[in-house]
Structure formats: C-alpha cells, structure tokens
Amino acid sequence: MALTVHVDIVSAEEEIFSGQAEMVIAPAMGGEVGVMPRHTPLLAPLKAGEVCIKNGDDTQYFFVSGGILEVQPHVVTVLSDTAIRAKDLDEAQALEAKQRAERAMQDKKSEVDYARAQAELIEAVARLRTIEKLRKKSK
Amino acid sequence: MASGKEIRNQIKSIKNTQKITRAMEMVAASKMRKAQVRMQKARPYAERIRSVVGHLHFAHPEYRHPFMFEREAKRVGFIIVSSDRGLCGGLNTNAFKASVNEMKAWHDRNVEIDVCTIGNKAAGFFRRLRANIVSQTAHLGDEVKIEDLIGSVKVMLDKYVDGELDRLFIVYNSFVNTMTQTPVVEPLLPLTGEEEEETKHHWDYIYEPDAKKVIDELLTRYIETQVYHAVVENLASEQSSRMVAMKSASDNAGNLIDDLTLRYNKARQAAITQEISEIVGGAAAV
Numbered sequence: 182m183a184l185t186v187h188v189d190i191v192s193a194e195e196e197i198f199s200g201q202a203e204m205v206i207a208p209a210m211g212g213e214v215g216v217m218p219r220h221t222p223l224l225a226p227l228k229a230g231e232v233c234i235k236n237g238d239d240t241q242y243f244f245v246s247g248g249i250l251e252v253q254p255h256v257v258t259v260l261s262d263t264a265i266r267a268k269d270l271d272e273a274q275a276l277e278a279k280q281r282a283e284r285a286m287q288d289k290k291s292e293v294d295y296a297r298a299q300a301e302l303i304e305a306v307a308r309l310r311t312i313e314k315l316r317k318k319s320k
Numbered sequence: 321m322a323s324g325k326e327i328r329n330q331i332k333s334i335k336n337t338q339k340i341t342r343a344m345e346m347v348a349a350s351k352m353r354k355a356q357v358r359m360q361k362a363r364p365y366a367e368r369i370r371s372v373v374g375h376l377h378f379a380h381p382e383y384r385h386p387f388m389f390e391r392e393a394k395r396v397g398f399i400i401v402s403s404d405r406g407l408c409g410g411l412n413t414n415a416f417k418a419s420v421n422e423m424k425a426w427h428d429r430n431v432e433i434d435v436c437t438i439g440n441k442a443a444g445f446f447r448r449l450r451a452n453i454v455s456q457t458a459h460l461g462d463e464v465k466i467e468d469l470i471g472s473v474k475v476m477l478d479k480y481v482d483g484e485l486d487r488l489f490i491v492y493n494s495f496v497n498t499m500t501q502t503p504v505v506e507p508l509l510p511l512t513g514e515e516e517e518e519t520k521h522h523w524d525y526i527y528e529p530d531a532k533k534v535i536d537e538l539l540t541r542y543i544e545t546q547v548y549h550a551v552v553e554n555l556a557s558e559q560s561s562r563m564v565a566m567k568s569a570s571d572n573a574g575n576l577i578d579d580l581t582l583r584y585n586k587a588r589q590a591a592i593t594q595e596i597s598e599i600v601g602g603a604a605a606v
Contacts, residue, residue: 191364193365193366193466193544193545194358194362195364196361196365210529211528214528221526222375222524222526224376224525224526225528226528226533226534226537249534253375258368260541271470271471273471274474275478279454279455281456282453282456295424299424303417306413
C-alpha cells in the first residue's frame, strides 16, 4: 500500500475534510505545490484556487478562497479562509470600524470615571441578585 | 379593593406580556441550539491553528514578529464582546463589571486604555463611560461572519504593531452550560508560549515566499480566530441567558395571574353577597 499522510481542511466556520491522502496539491502564493508523505515542514499562504487530494484513483477537489498551508511530515493542515482577503479590503474595513467609533465618540471626551462605573455596575448586579432571591422565595 | 373590571384588565395585560415572554423563550431556545452547533463547528479550525502557532514557537524562525515580544505596558487595549440586544439577564452587566474591574486595575498603575467594542450594548455602555473607543462593530446578527470582525480587530492589531498598545485583552461570556455563563478576561497579545520546554532538535519550516510574510498572515488569522471564537461563544451564552431570563419572566407572570384571579373571584363573590343582602333587606322592609 502506498504511503499516506493525514490531511485536514478546516475553515473558521466548519471542518471541510479530514482523512488520508497519497498526495495533496495546493495553490500556494508562489505557484502550486504538491505535497507527498514525509515532506519537510512547510508553511505557505494560499491564494484562491483548488486543493486537490489524491488517494489512489480517487481524487477530490475543494475550493479555497485563500488561507494557509502547514505541512508536517505526517500531517497536512489547510487553514482555509472564509472571507475574501485583500490588503486594501482589510484596510477599508478597519477604517470603517474606526469611523463608526469616531462618530459615536463625537460628544466631548473626558476622563473615565471608573469609580462611578463600578458603583453603577455593582448596583445593577445587586438588583439582579435581588430579583433572583425574590424569584426563589415566590416558588 | 379594586373593582372586578380593573382586575380583569390587569389580568388581560399580564397575559399578553406572558405570551410575548413565552415566545421569546422559545425563539431563544432554538437560536441557542444553532449557536451551540456553530460553536462546535468553529472548534476544529481553532485547534488546528493553535497547534500550528504552537509549532511555530518550537521552530526557530529567523524573524520574530512584534506579537511575540513582551513590552512594558504603557497603554493596553480591550476588545469587549457583548450582545446587540438586551433582555438577556445579567449577561452584559457581568461582562462589563469584569472589564471595568480589570481596567481600573490598569488605570491605577497609570496605564491608559483603548477600547474596541463588539455589539451594541458594549458600545452604549463604554460611550456613556467616556472610554476611548477606537473601533466598534455592531449588528452582527445570528450568523457571525469572520469578515465582519476583521476591521475592528485590525485596528487593534495595527496599534499593537505600531507600539501604541502594549497588551491586548478580550472580554466575553464563556459558555459553561445552559444555566451558567461566566465572564472571562483573556490576554490575546503578546503571545507567550510555554518556552520552558527546551526543544530537543532545532528545526524550522520552509517558508514560501518568506518567513515574515507567512508569519504575519498566520498570526493575524490566529488572533482573528480567537476573537471569532469569543464572539460565537458569547452568542451562545446570550441566547441561553435570554432563554433562562424569559422562562422566569413567564413563570412570574403565571404566578401574578393566579394571585389576581383569586382576588377577582373574591371581589365578584363579595359583590354578589352584598347584592343578595340588599335584596333581602329591601324585601324585609316592604
């Protein structure tokens, strides 16, 4: 029987594939890479494309929109992105998040009064506790 | 004593409220199950990326990312995860209390604080506190997408790389079980691995195209995943906390209705007795 390597393809939102393979082909940034069992450790970002898993005559394809490939001699991990990533896109999103905060902060800034905040929170928690007690009593 | 009609109206309005709370309870219960499934689905990725980052610690790359250095804390960042909506018991309040306590501890050491809020409730609370909110995200809905978080997280990570922040924490409600959710404050940055364990053999990855680029990408994703995980977990906590809160609200409404019904019947009987005695009195007079 041919040598096999364990392959995991996962995305942040779910597990896509987990199993054995004789060869994995992945679209790395610098071009496609083929990984066979006992490959040297490798770490490479992926671009959008297909990950191809070969096992005997059986070949499976998985689409990834980018991600990271990690190779260990006996394990191959593909960390697939769910989001479409590009530097300017990330930048734009960061800017948007910042602007949202700025818009919300337009009213004048001043020193944070932690003492007041704590007092307020303690009161809220106490109120919750009282409600809880009342509830228990009424049962 | 309130008249019959008044009590009847009161009962009717409580019954309406009970219908609403019961509906919310059921909605929260079904959403909670979905949120739990989502939490489980996110786990494999989190585990894999953690192990890759762990490997990276044992490998000895020629390039050390700023995330891996520990600096003296002059300014710290907090990412605070909250729900978008209220009516979920003490969930948000508990998380805010934990974060304010932590912030105060830093503040007492003359360390300044930047805040990144996720969810409406945190935004409202920290705005009222006049904390320095540098980025905010809200209205994530029930299906959180990682791309909704990238922007906010990037703001904090950029600040860290630029040396404006020296620590980064995340605050969220960790889901223990349906009845219990505990607020936790977890450090995100700097990344400190267990470095005591001396590596037996020195090895390093082959980096394609180069170490800096690969490690940058990997660590950014790692932090994003952690934040995503926190958000998903907080969502499950929110739904179960809301379910419990709404269940007790429905129960309380039921108790109130029982009390009021008893009073209503008493009032009705009293009225009838009075009428009879009046009639009897009238007949006797004739």
